[in-house]
Amino acid sequence: MVGYAFMGAAHSQGWRTAGHVFDLPVRPALAAICGRDRAKVDAAAARHGWAAAETDWRALIARDDVQLVDICTPGDSHAEIAIAALEAGKHVLCEKPLANTVAEAEAMVRAAEAARARGQVAIVGFNYRKVPAITYARQLIADGRLGTLRHVRASYLQDWLVDPASPLTWRLKREHAGSGALGDLGAHIVDLAQYLAGELLTGVSAVAETFVRERPLLAGASAGLSGRADTAELGEVTVDDAALFTGRLASGALASFEATRMAAGRKNALRLEINGELGSLAFDLERLNELSFHDHTEPAATSGFRRILVTEPEHPYLEAWWPPGHGLGYEHTFVHQARDVIRTIAEGTEPRPSFADGLQVQRVLAAVEESAAKNSVHTAVPS
Numbered sequence: 001m002v003g004y005a006f007m008g009a010a011h012s013q014g015w016r017t018a019g020h021v022f023d024l025p026v027r028p029a030l031a032a033i034c035g036r037d038r039a040k041v042d043a044a045a046a047r048h049g050w051a052a053a054e055t056d057w058r059a060l061i062a063r064d065d066v067q068l069v070d071i072c073t074p075g076d077s078h079a080e081i082a083i084a085a086l087e088a089g090k091h092v093l094c095e096k097p098l099a100n101t102v103a104e105a106e107a108m109v110r111a112a113e114a115a116r117a118r119g120q121v122a123i124v125g126f127n128y129r130k131v132p133a134i135t136y137a138r139q140l141i142a143d144g145r146l147g148t149l150r151h152v153r154a155s156y157l158q159d160w161l162v163d164p165a166s167p168l169t170w171r172l173k174r175e176h177a178g179s180g181a182l183g184d185l186g187a188h189i190v191d192l193a194q195y196l197a198g199e200l201l202t203g204v205s206a207v208a209e210t211f212v213r214e215r216p217l218l219a220g221a222s223a224g225l226s227g228r229a230d231t232a233e234l235g236e237v238t239v240d241d242a243a244l245f246t247g248r249l250a251s252g253a254l255a256s257f258e259a260t261r262m263a264a265g266r267k268n269a270l271r272l273e274i275n276g277e278l279g280s281l282a283f284d285l286e287r288l289n290e291l292s293f294h295d296h297t298e299p300a301a302t303s304g305f306r307r308i309l310v311t312e313p314e315h316p317y318l319e320a321w322w323p324p325g326h327g328l329g330y331e332h333t334f335v336h337q338a339r340d341v342i343r344t345i346a347e348g349t350e351p352r353p354s355f356a357d358g359l360q361v362q363r364v365l366a367a368v369e370e371s372a373a374k375n376s377v378h379t380a381v382p383s
C-alpha cells in the first residue's frame, strides 16, 4: 500500500479483515506499506499490521513479495504510481477519483489494458458500490422493479469546510487534488448514479463556487479532515467548495447532483433517490443499513415508502456477517472492496469498477468543470 492517512487506514482494515470474514480463494497478506516519512510510516506499519515499511514507492513496487499495489495517495501521484506498478506486473487498486485529469486517466487505462492482456487487474476504489444496500438497490433496478427510470437525484453533503479557519490542506489545492468537492464527493455520486441506473450520463450543465477563497496555511503535515491550522498566514484555495449539476442519462432519464463540503450539520450525507415508472428507491449513507422502497404497483391506499433493513443473509455480502439487524458501517465497504478485488484476481473475472469506469467518471467531472466555467452551458460527456 502507498499512503497511510485516512484512506490508508481504511483500506488496511479492509485487507486485514476480508480473509477472516469471507471464504476467499487466497487470503491477502499485508506485505509492505509506503510513505515518505520514515518514523510515520514505521508507526503506520505497526498500527495497521503491515510486515514492512518503505519510504520510496519504487522500492515497494520492486519487492518480490508484493503482487498487488493499493494506491491511497492524493490524486497527483495516482497515474505515475499506477502505471509503474502495472508495468512491473502488479495488480492495482487505486483510490478515487482515478486521476487529476482526463489525460492522466487515459494513460492509466492504456496501462491497465496492456496489463489485462497479461492477466493483471486494475480497479478503482469506488467503495460505496460495496454498501450492501447499494448493491441490493442495483439488483432491484436491474430486475426491473422500478421499470423505466425517470429521475436520479444524488447529493453528497459534508461540513468540514464550513469554518473559514479550517486549514489549506492538500484537498484544497488543484495541483494535488485535481478539484474540490467535485472530485472528492461528486466522483462518488456520479459513479453511483450510473452504477445504479446501469447507464451513462450524456451531458451536464453545472455551477460551482469557492466560498472561502483563502485559508490558513499548514506549516506542519496535514492532520486529516479536521486538522487545525498552525500559522496565521493565508494561502489561496484553488478548488471548488461546492458543485451542482444536472444531466441526462442515455435512456433519457434526468439526473441531478450536488456535492459540497459546506453543508453545516451534514457529516457524510450521501443521498440517492431513484424514481421509475413502477416505483422508487431512496438511500442515505448516514443510515447505511437501510433502503427505502416504494412499490407503485401496490394499491395506492396502502402503498408508500417502506424501510428495508438490509441485514438479511440473502442481501449482498451479508451471508458472512452478523445475524439480521446487527448492522454494518463505513469501514465494511473497504472489507467488501478487498474481498471483491481478491476474488477478481483469483477467479479471473472482469475487474469492476475498472480503470475505464474511473476514466468515464473523470470525463463527467471535466465536463462539469467546463460547463461551470461557462456558467452552466450544456457540455457533452465524450464516450
Ligand code: SOE
Pocket: 006, 158, 184, 185, 225, 268
Ligand atoms: C473526504 O471528503 C472523504 O474522505 C472523501 O475523500 C471520501 O472519498 C469519502 O468516502 C468520505 O469523505
